[in-house]
Amino acid sequence: MAAVTQTGQLSVAVIGVGRIGRLHAGNLATRLPQARLVALADVNRPALETCAAELGVTALSDDYRAIVTRDDVDALIICSSTDTHSAIIQQAAAAGKHIFCEKPVDHDLARIDQALAAVSRSGVKFQVGFNCRFDHSFRRAQQAVAAGTIGQPHLLRITSRDPQPPPLDYLRVSGGIFLDMTIHDFDIARYLVGAEVEQVFAAGAVMVDPGTLGPRSRPSRLPPAPRRASRHRLHRLP
Numbered sequence: 001m002a003a004v005t006q007t008g009q010l011s012v013a014v015i016g017v018g019r020i021g022r023l024h025a026g027n028l029a030t031r032l033p034q035a036r037l038v039a040l041a042d043v044n045r046p047a048l049e050t051c052a053a054e055l056g057v058t059a060l061s062d063d064y065r066a067i068v069t070r071d072d073v074d075a076l077i078i079c080s081s082t083d084t085h086s087a088i089i090q091q092a093a094a095a096g097k098h099i100f101c102e103k104p105v106d107h108d109l110a111r112i113d114q115a116l117a118a119v120s121r122s123g124v125k126f127q128v129g130f131n132c133r134f135d136h137s138f139r140r141a142q143q144a145v146a147a148g149t150i151g152q153p154h155l156l157r158i159t160s161r162d163p164q165p166p167p168l169d170y171l172r173v174s175g176g177i178f179l180d181m182t183i184h185d186f187d188i189a190r191y192l193v194g195a196e197v198e199q200v201f202a203a204g205a206v207m208v209d210p211g212t213l214g215p216r217s218r219p220s221r222l223p224p225a226p227r228r229a230s231r232h233r234l235h236r237l238p
């Protein structure tokens with residue numbers, strides 16, 4: 001299994017240098033003295049070369065497998081599209097690399113089980129990118145619940161918003177915005193309450209600014225807009 005280098009630094013490679021991968025790669029290269037960014041992989045060659053040039057990384061590949069098996073890599077940060085995560089996790093675990101994987105692990109429960117079994121077999125460290133737990137506000141709320149400051153919680157209401165919609169290409173491989181984002185809410189519900197969720201009730205509506213999605217661009221997993229919600233300003237996707 002990979003070990004921390006003699007300098008005390010962990011040698012890390014990032015797979016997928018899109019929106020979140022660039023952020024992690026930048027933090028590793030410039031803000032974390034305990035880490036050394038040694039390699040990058042992305043199927044998008046221009047994005048890969050731009051990120052590498054910005055951060056001074058010379059080991060690049062458009063095939064992540066060439067990165068997973070490098071001897072000088074201790075840990076992998078998986079930031080490629082969600083549909084690629086579980087396969088990469090299994091290969092990384094087999095190669096003895098520690099893993100940080102962006103949420104969600106996969107869209108499919110059976111594939112998640114396979115990936116987690118590979119992690120257990122190999123004994124590598126594995127962390128999922130549930131970053132809300134490291135947000136100061138969420139942490140203070142969690143501490144207030146744990147300390148009994150707010151008493152016994154009976155109702156937890158979570159409202160989540162993102163500042164802007166993700167690109168349409170991202171939505172197509174993300175599993176849909178509900179699956180992609182609600183997973184943060186499930187994580188935070190468990191974190192704040194300190195217990196497992198027992199029942200879930202859900203209602204959804206497609207409320208889309210027609211300027212956001214071009215004509216004939218309906219993502220396959222968005223549910224149809226319910227008629228009941230018609231008093232809101234709903235726009236059916238073409």
Ligand SMILES: NC(=O)c1ccc[n+]([C@@H]2O[C@H](COP(=O)([O-])OP(=O)(O)OC[C@H]3O[C@@H](n4cnc5c(N)ncnc54)[C@H](O)[C@@H]3O)[C@@H](O)[C@H]2O)c1
Pocket residue numbers: 015016017018019020021041042043044047062063064079080081082084102103104129130131170174180
């Ligand atoms: N924790 C969070 O708050 C957070 C925020 C944003 C994204 N994410 C997660 O991170 C992942 C990536 O999201 P994003 O917004 O950066 O998407 P993105 O589309 O901007 O970037 C994904 C990158 O992965 C690359 N890629 C795709 N398949 C690949 C493969 N087989 N090998 C190597 N590279 C490959 C793409 O070319 C692209 O550059 C998703 O799973 C998403 O849910 C988490």
